[in-house]
Amino acid sequence: MFADYHVHTSFSSDSDTPCEQMIEKAIRLGMDRICITDHYDMDYETGEFQLDTPAYEQKILELQELYADRIEVLYGVEMGLKPDLEENRRFSGYLESHPFDYCIGSVHVIDGKDPYYRDEFAMSDAEMFRRYFEITLENIRALSGFQTLGHLDYAVRYGIRKAEEYSYRRYSDLIDMILIELINRGIALEVNTAGYRAGLGAPNPHPDVIRRYHNLGGERIVLGSDAHAPEYLGYGMDMARDLLLSLGIRYVTVYKKKKPEMIRL
Numbered sequence: 576m577f578a579d580y581h582v583h584t585s586f587s588s589d590s591d592t593p594c595e596q597m598i599e600k601a602i603r604l605g606m607d608r609i610c611i612t613d614h615y616d617m618d619y620e621t622g623e624f625q626l627d628t629p630a631y632e633q634k635i636l637e638l639q640e641l642y643a644d645r646i647e648v649l650y651g652v653e654m655g656l657k658p659d660l661e662e663n664r665r666f667s668g669y670l671e672s673h674p675f676d677y678c679i680g681s682v683h684v685i686d687g688k689d690p691y692y693r694d695e696f697a698m699s700d701a702e703m704f705r706r707y708f709e710i711t712l713e714n715i716r717a718l719s720g721f722q723t724l725g726h727l728d729y730a731v732r733y734g735i736r737k738a739e740e741y742s743y744r745r746y747s748d749l750i751d752m753i754l755i756e757l758i759n760r761g762i763a764l765e766v767n768t769a770g771y772r773a774g775l776g777a778p779n780p781h782p783d784v785i786r787r788y789h790n791l792g793g794e795r796i797v798l799g800s801d802a803h804a805p806e807y808l809g810y811g812m813d814m815a816r817d818l819l820l821s822l823g824i825r826y827v828t829v830y831k832k833k834k835p836e837m838i839r840l
């Protein structure tokens with residue numbers, strides 16, 4: 576089994592890669608399925624990360640047919656989470672009204688600001704990380720309809736001192752509450768291998784967080800590279816696989832029509 580469940584293409588405002596190029600690359604890498612998960616961040620402050628859903632949907636459904644005998648193409652989306660998006664069922668209503676196979680819910684914004692723009696935060700790394708976990712917990716409790724929480728410690732990628740002010744232990748009060756909430760709600764934990772190329776030397780979240788999730792009884796782990804260009808498709812998957820096995824984790828989860836399926840590593 577080899578699948579990538581976090582992939583961006585030119586339907587995301589931060590990628591120029593045509594869908595076909597990603598799929599062709601996946602076939603060359605020997606993947607048996609690929610889930611395209613372009614960005615949609617409702618109400619993102621700068622106006623980026625909006626999604627032309629009708630055009631996107633048409634394209635993915637076309638490519639599913641076109642490549643059916645070579646690779647399974649799944650229709651996914653990465654939704655930005657914000658606690659107020661469920662007013663009038665806007666968030667869950669959107670997800671229900673499209674035939675998605677899979678949705679990643681990701682926290683890209685803390686109180687209106689993206690940690691990617693680190694200068695906009697007048698706080699220490701430790702304060703920013705703590706606030707990020709608080710907002711993540713609030714989002715999980717406020718929103719539903721997504722299958723997986725994306726890159727749980729995303730904010731750490733943008734620390735001024737990188738991960739120096741981060742460890743599972745330092746934020747275990749909040750991280751444990753997040754993990755328990757995920758398990759209780761049947762939401763999977765993403766292991767996002769972009770952390771390897773972001774210079775963290777580990778995926779997001781940190782291996783200690785993955786271990787804790789497993790020890791708390793969490794069973795759903797989804798692997799994704801978060802590639803925005805073909806050269807990063809599947810990047811770090813072999814390292815992530817070895818890591819999971821070393822933690823005693825034997826299965827990963829894939830989704831089709833939002834139904835989970837456990838696949839042996």
Ligand SMILES: [Zn+2]
Pocket residue numbers: 653681683725726
């Ligand atoms: Zn993301």
Ligand SMILES: [Zn+2]
Pocket residue numbers: 581583653801
């Ligand atoms: Zn992404």
